[in-house]
Amino acid sequence: MNEPIEFLYPSKWLTKASTGERVVSELRMQILSGRIESGTILSENKLAADFSVSRSPIREALKILSAENIIRQERMGAVVIGLSEKEIEEIYDVRILIETFIYQRLVRSDITDLVKELNKILEMMKVSIKYNDADEFSLQDLQFHETIIRAANHSYILMIWNNLKPVMEGLILLSMRKRFKENQHDFERIFTNHALYIEAIEKKDKALMIQSLHQNFDDVQGRVEDMWKSQEILAEGGGTK
Amino acid sequence: MNEPIEFLYPSKWLTKASTGERVVSELRMQILSGRIESGTILSENKLAADFSVSRSPIREALKILSAENIIRQERMGAVVIGLSEKEIEEIYDVRILIETFIYQRLVRSDITDLVKELNKILEMMKVSIKYNDADEFSLQDLQFHETIIRAANHSYILMIWNNLKPVMEGLILLSMRKRFKENQHDFERIFTNHALYIEAIEKKDKALMIQSLHQNFDDVQGRVEDMWKSQEILAEGGGTK
DNA sequence: GATATAATACTTGTATACAAGTATACTAAA
DNA sequence: TTTAGTATACTTGTATACAAGTATTATATC
Numbered sequence: 001m002n003e004p005i006e007f008l009y010p011s012k013w014l015t016k017a018s019t020g021e022r023v024v025s026e027l028r029m030q031i032l033s034g035r036i037e038s039g040t041i042l043s044e045n046k047l048a049a050d051f052s053v054s055r056s057p058i059r060e061a062l063k064i065l066s067a068e069n070i071i072r073q074e075r076m077g078a079v080v081i082g083l084s085e086k087e088i089e090e091i092y093d094v095r096i097l098i099e100t101f102i103y104q105r106l107v108r109s110d111i112t113d114l115v116k117e118l119n120k121i122l123e124m125m126k127v128s129i130k131y132n133d134a135d136e137f138s139l140q141d142l143q144f145h146e147t148i149i150r151a152a153n154h155s156y157i158l159m160i161w162n163n164l165k166p167v168m169e170g171l172i173l174l175s176m177r178k179r180f181k182e183n184q185h186d187f188e189r190i191f192t193n194h195a196l197y198i199e200a201i202e203k204k205d206k207a208l209m210i211q212s213l214h215q216n217f218d219d220v221q222g223r224v225e226d227m228w229k230s231q232e233i234l235a236e237g238g239g240t241k
Numbered sequence: 242m243n244e245p246i247e248f249l250y251p252s253k254w255l256t257k258a259s260t261g262e263r264v265v266s267e268l269r270m271q272i273l274s275g276r277i278e279s280g281t282i283l284s285e286n287k288l289a290a291d292f293s294v295s296r297s298p299i300r301e302a303l304k305i306l307s308a309e310n311i312i313r314q315e316r317m318g319a320v321v322i323g324l325s326e327k328e329i330e331e332i333y334d335v336r337i338l339i340e341t342f343i344y345q346r347l348v349r350s351d352i353t354d355l356v357k358e359l360n361k362i363l364e365m366m367k368v369s370i371k372y373n374d375a376d377e378f379s380l381q382d383l384q385f386h387e388t389i390i391r392a393a394n395h396s397y398i399l400m401i402w403n404n405l406k407p408v409m410e411g412l413i414l415l416s417m418r419k420r421f422k423e424n425q426h427d428f429e430r431i432f433t434n435h436a437l438y439i440e441a442i443e444k445k446d447k448a449l450m451i452q453s454l455h456q457n458f459d460d461v462q463g464r465v466e467d468m469w470k471s472q473e474i475l476a477e478g479g480g481t482k
Numbered sequence: 483g484a485t486a487t488a489a490t491a492c493t494t495g496t497a498t499a500c501a502a503g504t505a506t507a508c509t510a511a512a
Numbered sequence: 513t514t515t516a517g518t519a520t521a522c523t524t525g526t527a528t529a530c531a532a533g534t535a536t537t538a539t540a541t542c
Contacts, residue, residue: 018525044494054527059494063301067308069400076493076534090397097342101334156331159310160401259495285524295497300524317504317523 008033010135010173020057023047024064025166031070031082032170038082042071068167088171091164092217098160099145099213102152107204114151118144118198125194129187134180137187138172144194148201190216249274251376251414261298264288265305266407272311272323273411279323283312309408329412332405333458339401340386340454343393348445355392359385359439366435370428375421378428379413385435389442431457 008029014022027047030036047058062078065071069087071078081087106114121144128137142165149161179186193215200209249270255263268288271277288299303319306312310328312319322328347355362385369378383406390402420427434456441450 056526063304069396087396090395093395094397094401097338101338154331155310155328156335159404160335163400163404297496
């Protein structure tokens with residue numbers, strides 16, 4: 001019944017975390033990785049037993065995962081939704097939507113501090129690559145985009161980002177770990193894409209920004225065909241600067 | 242200490258609701274209406290006493306309100322953020338963003354069922370006006386937009402809507418109640434705007450859609466100057482169809 | 483064997499108890 | 513008067529108990 005569990009979420013990121021936060025992080029990873037399959041029905045009592053905690057932090061976790069749209073709470077148990085290709089595409093839709101929106105705002109304001117900060121993160125990415133630290137690299141990837149979003153100082157766009165962030169984090173973590181084992185040299189390209197993104201912000205070049213954004217998404221999931229699909233959508237709403 | 246509280250949230254909407262849901266609905270309304278002022282520090286224990294319930298539903302409520310960005314949970318008490326003009330503008334930014342995105346999708350698909358459904362809601366709005374039911378009217382206003390968003394079948398855009406919806410609901414409720422007392426005839430215009438929105442969908446006329454969307458927002462808050470500000474943003478990202 | 487009814491084993495939602503940590507206020511000493 | 517230290521009254525987070533409702537299963541009856 002109580003097999004030893006290999007945790008998917010980096011424990012070092014949970015140093016100051018409460019039990020509830022640990023549960024939600026780990027549960028999310030298990031759902032995103034497919035270890036807990038879509039359609040599975042989660043019971044609060046069973047989860048509490050599995051994690052050896054009370055129902056309180058479990059309830060908290062289910063509420064959060066439900067808001068993240070990866071489970072659905074019903075009268076009898078929570079149904080795991082998980083992420084199909086469709087949902088992952090949709091997440092990218094939203095990211096493109098908000099990052100494009102934010103970009104419009106940024107190009108009108110002073111971005112020197114932002115660019116400096118982004119370059120700092122870029123250098124830290126380089127170090128992560130050098131030391132083969134996939135988890136750290138993932139964190140910096142997320143930090144990169146969050147820094148851009150925060151720079152616009154838009155609390156409701158930030159709200160969307162915050163709602164999306166944990167799932168993104170999980171996806172990126174899983175993807176990067178795999179790649180660090182298989183395609184080590186991929187990371188140089190990811191690095192380059194982010195450098196391109198900074199350049200797009202600096203030069204206020206929207207086309208370049210969208211290009212690097214799409215390439216960045218492809219780097220996470222490696223789905224090239226969707227790039228064009230998304231770009232088509234954006235093109236309609238996009239136009240020239 | 243225990244003054245009789247006049248509830249702001251329609252009790253008829255809470256027939257099947259749990260204590261937690263009642264608390265969150267009422268607390269939200271009190272914050273949005275300003276009855277609980279920005280900066281106020283909410284204590285779980287005090288709230289539990291005020292609402293005569295235990296801390297469990299209060300905790301749940303605070304988590305939800307925190308995700309909605311109208312309070313901020315800290316180590317000692319939750320700080321009420323509330324909604325300033327800036328935040329309300331930001332909510333509209335997001336609504337314009339997602340409804341425009343959804344619109345792009347809709348014009349490519351079969352919209353006959355959607356238009357029929359929207360017309361039904363439109364007729365119900367008419368009845369609400371006739372019977373001076375501001376609350377019911379608010380509900381239909383929200384339902385109108387939610388129907389459009391649902392039609393696109395995009396779970397992550399719907400997630401954003403769901404995160405935004407309760408606050409929107411509160412804002413619209415407060416606004417409509419005031420207007421039903423003061424500017425009764427305003428509602429004919431709101432009605433017309435929604436009819437215009439349907440027409441925009443039917444005729445796949447993006448400019449008309451954006452126009453009616455903006456007018457709709459102005460109807461809620463009556464802030465005309467922001468209309469142009471928002472349109473400027475959209476214009477940059479907008480272009481022609 | 484089929485069906486209706488009752489018992490049982492679940493489920494969630496709420497209340498309460500307790501532990502651990504933090505801010506505040508008070509007291510005592512310099 | 514100021515400062516150090518302690519006591520106290522908070523705070524949140526977690527565990528547990530209980531109530532009310534639902535699904536399932538077993539049993540009894542036709």
